[in-house]
Amino acid sequence: MPNNSKQKYAFQFTIKKKLIVNAFINIGLILIIGLYALNQMKLIGEEVEDIAEIEMP
Numbered sequence: 001m002p003n004n005s006k007q008k009y010a011f012q013f014t015i016k017k018k019l020i021v022n023a024f025i026n027i028g029l030i031l032i033i034g035l036y037a038l039n040q041m042k043l044i045g046e047e048v049e050d051i052a053e054i055e056m057p
Contacts, residue, residue: 013021
């Protein structure tokens with residue numbers, strides 16, 4: 001039953017440690033998604049500026 005011992009080890013963390021790990025994972029994901037969104041908005045802004053220059057000389 002080696003798999004059973006691994007499961008027991010995973011559940012040995014206290015609730016406090018589990019919440020802290022969960023918080024750091026969430027903060028990391030929020031940062032990644034935020035940076036991706038900012039990059040996409042920057043690209044869209046550049047495209048809008050290009051279209052405005054072409055349409056309105």
